[in-house]
Amino acid sequence: KKRLKLLCLERTLAPPVLTLAHDHTYHIFLSHKWPTGQAQVAVIRSMLMMMMPSVRVFLDVYDLKDVGSLEQYVSESALVLVFLSRGYFNSTNCLREAREAVLKQKPLVLVHEHDHGRGGAPLAKFKSDCPEDLNPVLFDKKRPICPWFTKPEYQLVSMVTISEELLRASPRYACLNDLKCYLPYAITRLMHVVHKNVCVFASPLNAGARAAASILVSKLDVANGKRVRVITTPPPALSAPFRKAAQNGSIDLKALCNDITAKACHANAAASNVHCQALSRSMVASSRARVQIKSARHQASSGSAAASFRGEAPINNISEPQLESDLEHKSAVVIQTQWHALVTSAAYEERQEARVSAGKQEPPPPSKLKLGFSRCAAKQQRVFVRPVSRKPSSVNQANKLKSMRSATSPFDASGPIAPTTYVMLLFLREDTFSGVAGDELASQVRAARSAGVQLVLVHDLTSCAFDTVIENTPRDLLESGLYSDVAIDFVLGRHEAVSAAYLAKKLGAQ
Numbered sequence: 415k416k417r418l419k420l421l422c423l424e425r426t427l428a429p430p431v432l433t434l435a436h437d438h439t440y441h442i443f444l445s446h447k448w449p450t451g452q453a454q455v456a457v458i459r460s461m462l463m464m465m466m467p468s469v470r471v472f473l474d475v476y477d478l479k480d481v482g483s484l485e486q487y488v489s490e491s492a493l494v495l496v497f498l499s500r501g502y503f504n505s506t507n508c509l510r511e512a513r514e515a516v517l518k519q520k521p522l523v524l525v526h527e528h529d530h531g532r533g534g535a536p537l538a539k540f541k542s543d544c545p546e547d548l549n550p551v552l553f554d555k556k557r558p559i560c561p562w563f564t565k566p567e568y569q570l571v572s573m574v575t576i577s578e579e580l581l582r583a584s585p586r587y588a589c590l591n592d593l594k595c596y597l598p599y600a601i602t603r604l605m606h607v608v609h610k611n612v613c614v615f616a617s618p619l620n621a622g623a624r625a626a627a628s629i630l631v632s633k634l635d636v637a638n639g640k641r642v643r644v645i646t647t648p649p650p651a652l653s654a655p656f657r658k659a660a661q662n663g664s665i666d667l668k669a670l671c672n673d674i675t676a677k678a679c680h681a682n683a684a685a686s687n688v689h690c691q692a693l694s695r696s697m698v699a700s701s702r703a704r705v706q707i708k709s710a711r712h713q714a715s716s717g718s719a720a721a722s723f724r725g726e727a728p729i730n731n732i733s734e735p736q737l738e739s740d741l742e743h744k745s746a747v748v749i750q751t752q753w754h755a756l757v758t759s760a761a762y763e764e765r766q767e768a769r770v771s772a773g774k775q776e777p778p779p780p781s782k783l784k785l786g787f788s789r790c791a792a793k794q795q796r797v798f799v800r801p802v803s804r805k806p807s808s809v810n811q812a813n814k815l816k817s818m819r820s821a822t823s824p825f826d827a828s829g830p831i832a833p834t835t836y837v838m839l840l841f842l843r844e845d846t847f848s849g850v851a852g853d854e855l856a857s858q859v860r861a862a863r864s865a866g867v868q869l870v871l872v873h874d875l876t877s878c879a880f881d882t883v884i885e886n887t888p889r890d891l892l893e894s895g896l897y898s899d900v901a902i903d904f905v906l907g908r909h910e911a912v913s914a915a916y917l918a919k920k921l922g923a924q
Contacts, residue, residue, distance in 0.1 A: 421465040421577050424594045432468050433586040434492065440472040442580050443491035445511040450533025451499035454562060458495070458525075461573050462580075465597070469580070481507070488514040493583040495576065496552065497562075498526045499533040503543040516551045523579040524552065524559045525572065530879055532564065561905060563875065567601050567912050568903065574600075575908065602911040606918035607635045612642045614870070615649060615838045619855040623841035626872055626904055633914035635923075642921070648858070649836045649867070837921065838862045839870045842901060844878040847886055856888050863894070870920050871901035872913070 420429045432441060442462070444455045452475070459471045472487055484507060488494060494515040502508050515522060527534035541553050560575045561568075574595050581587040581595070596603060614631060616623035627644045636642055840846075840859065847856055862869060873880055880901065887896065902916045903909075 419464055419597070419599060420467075421574070421595050421597060424596055425592075430466065430581055430595070431586060432466060432581075433584050434470075435585055437490070438492045439490040440470045440477075440487070440492070441584065442469070442493045442495055442576075443472045443488055443511070443515075444474075444495050444497065445488075445508060445515075446497040447499050447502045447505050447508055447533075450501055451497045451527065454499070454527060454532070455495075455497050457569070458497075458573070458576065461569070462577070465573065465577060466580075484510050485514040488520065489518050491520070493580050494520045494522050496522060496524050498524060498535075498537075498540050498559075500527075500535045503540065503545065509545070509548075512548055512552065516548060521579065521583040522552065522557065523576055524557065525562050525576070526559050527562050528875060529564050561875075561907075561909070563903065563905075563909075565903065567915075568905070568909055570597055570600050571602070571909050571912060573597075601915045604915070605635055606915050606923040607637050608642055608918055608921050608923045609637045609640060610835055610922065611640050612835045612837055612921055613649070614642065614644050615836060615867075616644055616646055616841070617648070617838070617855060617858055618646050619851045619858065620839075620841050620846065621851075622843060622874065623839055623872075626841050626874070627839045629906075629910055630872075630904075630914045630917045633911060634918050634921075835868070835921075837868045837870055839872060841904075842871060842873045842880075842883045844882050844886060846883065847888060856891060859891060859896070863896075868920075869896075869899070870917065871897070871899060872904045872917075873901040875903050875905050 422428060423430050434441065444459060446452060446455045455473060456475070459473050459476075462469050462471055472491055478484075478487070488511055494511070496502075496512060496515075526537055526540070537559065541549065544552060558575075560572050562572055563569060574597060578593055578595050581593055582590070587593055614627050616627040618624070624644065624646055631642050631644055634642055838859075846852060859869070873883065884892065884897065902913050902920070904913045
């Protein structure tokens with residue numbers, strides 16, 4: 415059991431061998447502010463000694479003999495860890511240690527406390543408090559800052575990052591640029607397999623929900639034959655609040671969807687390319703949908719007049735399971751068509767009223783929308799895919815007919831599946847329930863809870879504390895027990911794997 419807690423190298427699958435230069439006594443020096451960071455660095459020291467039993471860590475509580483010799487202890491250490499907690503740059507001894515590390519050009523690793531209740535503060539506050547002679551070196555853009563959280567699973571990810579920096583500062587691994595470590599017992603190394611089809615609904619009214627859902631779902635392990643995808647088109651149980659908002663003109667859904675999607679892409683594209691890949695798949699699905707519906711119309715017009723126009727076929731030539739499948743597909747296409755037409759009509763009416771008030775006129779709605787469904791305006795007729803009862807004559811024709819049945823919304827990150835479970839992901843930030851969009855999102859949350867749709871709460875740790883989210887939540891949702899389930903903490907970077915593991919457990923992974 416003790417052997418499983420050792421740190422291992424990915425290239426050798428074995429624990430590292432620690433070495434020291436002849437003029438070094440300690441592998442790492444822990445620089446911290448006593449009142450706000452002493453408990454955290456004590457945890458870091460104990461975890462380092464558990465992961466690498468031969469490591470030598472300097473911590474003033476155990477190793478300091480003379481306060482006047484702080485500079486000497488820093489010079490005898492291979493790596494200096496600066497723990498950023500409230501009041502660090504107001505401490506004389508902390509500034510002595512930081513200046514000595516910069517003067518001796520020691521390798522540095524910055525660890526930032528995020529919890530304001532445990533001595534944390536915003537990163538911008540530390541940058542403004544840092545002296546001018548230390549700011550360019552400590553907060554160099556090329557230097558990553560390791561976040562520190564309260565939960566042990568997230569702490570282990572931060573400890574792996576600290577351990578990699580410690581090994582790079584040692585003579586044995588100084589020349590390795592691709593040095594990566596792992597903990598065999600960490601939650602990110604365990605296999606959490608989802609054994610069912612799941613649709614994760616990320617509301618366009620919830621800023622950041624789609625980006626977070628795409629990143630987390632991309633890291634899930636799914637059983638063969640099962641799929642988990644992200645959708646932004648609401649399921650039937652949740653589509654009523656959208657239609658009501660668009661018909662009343664209380665919100666411009668199309669502009670809001672485009673704005674939120676653009677902000678989410680801008681915020682997460684630099685941190686992870688997973689969301690960008692999901693967007694590219696979405697664009698491909700959008701183009702494919704236009705071709706599929708155009709082909710469907712052509713086939714509908716080439717058959718018998720009445721039956722092909724209605725998308726029908728003789729009942730006696732089609733088996734009952736195939737007919738049910740075709741009807742389900744027709745319903746899905748009609749719902750998506752009406753949804754995009756509704757969004758476009760609401761946006762057009764709002765712009766038209768603004769132009770009339772300004773004495774201008776606007777041309778009628780375009781015949782082709784950028785959302786991916788051609789000729790899907792407010793007064794457009796329904797589009798059906800005609801059932802085919804005969805066996806396809808070739809493989810290409812079979813693939814073509816199969817693709818015709820897979821017209822999806824361009825917002826979907828992947829192709830269509832037959833979901834057995836709908837889940838709504840609620841991305842919690844300071845402004846989640848603020849403004850008109852927040853009120854509509856609250857209505858959607860109420861509808862989801864009434865319909866029995868499972869809610870998965872995801873809290874953006876970098877935005878605000880969870881107490882702030884509770885303060886901005888509508889009172890009726892609080893009293894009904896919205897937060898009775900524990901929220902998943904979400905952080906970009908290496909901690910995404912921990913959040914994905916918790917999401918897999920919420921989806922019933924084993």
